[in-house]
Amino acid sequence: MTALEDLLQLPTARGSEHYAKIRLTDALPRRPGVYLFHDRVDTVFYVGKAKNLRTRVRSYFYGDHRRTVTTMLQELDRIEHRVCATELEAEITELRMIHAHRPRHNRRSKPPKSSHWVKLTKEAFPRLSLVRTQREDGLAYLGPFRSRRSAELVMTAIWEALPIRRCTARPGKRDGQCAAAQLGVSMCPCDGSLSEAEYAPIVEHLRRGIAVDPSLLLDPLAEKMSDMAALRRFEEAAWARDRYRALARALQRRREWQALNRAGLLRVESDTGDGALIERGRLVLAWNGTTGPALTSATAGLDDDWPPTPPSVRIAEETHLIWRWLTGTRVRLLDASGSLALPRRPIPKPSLADVGSHR
Template identity: 55%
Template sequence: MDISNIRSIRVLSNVSRPIQPSFDDLSTPLFDVVFCVLDLETTGGSPRDCEITEIGAVKYKHGEQIGSFQTLVDPGSPIPASITMLTGITHAMVYDAPKIETAFPSFVEFIGDSVIVGHNVRFDLSFLNAAAQRLGYERLGNDTVDTAALARRLVREEVRNLRLQSLAAHFRSPVTPNHRALEDARATAHVLHGLLERAGTLGVTNLDDLLALPRARGSRYYRKIKLTEALPRSPGVYLFKDRDDNVIYVGKATNLRQRVRQYFYGDTRKTIGNMMRELTTVEHQVCATALEAEITELRLIHAHRPRYNRKSRPPKTSHFVRLTREEFPRLSVVRTLKPDAIAHIGPFRSKKAADQVMHAIWDSVPVRRCRNRPGTRSGSCAGAQLGVASCPCDGQLDPRVYAQVVDAIVAGLDNDPAILLDPLREKMRRYASEQRFEEAGWLRDRHNALARALQRRHEWKALQAAGVFELVSESGAHAIIDGGILVATWHSGDVRPLLATRPTDAEPTVHETPASVEVAEEAALVWKWVNDAGARIDDATGFIAMPSRRASQLKPKRSSAA
């Protein structure tokens, strides 16, 4: 099937039943988040030898206060004079106050599942978690927001320092911090709302955006994060474009908004920095399933050849190893498929990769290596003289004997990979026993290259033999596959696409090998899904069958420590 003109998969989804995202894809709008802004006063700076003396907290939702909590706490030990001078809390004030054993359960209930906010919140959490551990409670697992970290990201150049007093004055808080828990919590809440307004100008509208914001390590391109405002929290593919509207990068994601925004959080890689400097537009395509996203990404990369997709960018041409059809067939590396050839192996992304597979077969069976016409020379070629190849140059080679060599190659390609792989393994073991380790290593690499090529060949032919079939994953993703190529996809509960007609009983057309690297890579993605433990195949027009023996690769042995 020719996929050169297929650039996206058509899906007709049920409008009343949108694609169901996973819980990981969901994020709460900040307007709906319940924030619990807290502050603690303590007898010192470390929870190892100091105790809580006061707890204060206020809860906010929709920008309005919905609750407050305040209590003094008996630390069970004297309060240092320096702390009393700072906070005004004396031993007499906490004499009749509840101990932490009483106050802590009530405070945990007040917090609930809200997002905890504090100024240098790690300090407060260290005391709360120490109390939790001592009292047999679990550590607080709530999401947390640190107003000091947010301020460092958003207003660092506007304030003298990042102390709560300075930020409260900067945002004109009606409450002045005074080292008392409830008043400081209220001042922190006012600072939080001021910071949320600033964050909103950068496109921070949901909780996941806010939690990620402090991790932005001073990226010079962070202001471009506004380009992501329209991205949904859905699976799909994203395209980065430059000012000339050229696609410079294509990627896939299970959560488009979350993934793309990560590029703006100060990635230190030079290549990413160069790409972000050129970025002017972000486009996206929502996909019904992860399989559609993977294949759409692949097709877009092949269509646009983005310069920053260096590893996955397709080669300008594909290479194959051909077994020629002539009186004495031989192997050669070619760029096109020839219908009358005995067999083709590939495609390969480079001539070097194709050469490695051809040399692996040369090392396995005594196939002809020379290109001279049979009977045109008085002597054998070099390969025959060394005893590693057959040679018809001198006219002495019996075609019937040589046919057995060709039959062995064909059988090894299509039926039993051991015919080609076992001789390589035996030769490698012999080299190793003779301490010819470098040659054994070369042979191992050739063996593995051939094993990969054979396994891909078997997978491709299995998909071809299956014809048209419906693939259903464990997660409920449906796909129609035709000859190894994805033609439609949808999710359980959505309307079946009009394009996704059910397979008929027509006999599938089997092609020996993919026509290009693009087709081969798409088929490999499909096979990965077919081979998934939770996937099943419905309504196939053919059947999937693989050789009983897998073309397994060899793993390098780990050297033992001296």
């Protein structure tokens, strides 16, 4: 026992089957960081973060009888830890370690094996397509998504907001219109009756909705959500809400990525003294209680070529964590190699938050 907190917790440890393994925590400091649980063959099976490494890890031994915790303690053979300067660094280090090791007990945050994007194709009559790679081809992308299902939900949301082409048939090669065109939910060139000039405004509307004004895509979904709720068709209203949220999230993540890329190299500091050096949405260095490094020739390595969305789910999640810290904490900008600016039009939020209670 090395502290009062250990003495206070001792009664809750009685009867703990694996309490003897608490000796593995002896070297853990009372500082922010990340801990990795290893099994007998030295495989990392769980990664976690903590404001206080020693307190957090020892809490597993103090009467936590959840089946998952009991299983982890049974498998535990060694504890590795990495001290971090700040909580932000711990959060991002945890994310990186989970993606690197793919621990079997990190089920909720387990990274996907592949990423998915929604892409606007480069054709005479562009349509939406699901792809697994993002190319630097100047086209509009949304993503990356953790699953094909998530990508399909966003694509369905756009289909519902705009009568964008859905069929894959070559224009003018069908005797009649496709089913979507017959139902009046899309403008399709499959029977040759639609000209490029007639279709072009729909594509421009979509591009502007993605890059400039998200309300062009979200307002139609919000209107349907309200209409369905007014008709007491709450299940359909909830489906519309889910599509709205998925699309709004994808548009917001794209904004975060582009804003941080335009900013280039950032040196920022919070009012608590936590500082960070951020390069295009990725954490380079963190510190606490010092002024941190100055921006020097490091900016010379930055170029102007970067994809419209993050190149992987891991980078997208890291960018989001940094954006959340920048906008949710009182921080001041010390230096920047570019410009950090927020869009004039925020992403609209759905007004029917209680729809789910009627499902």
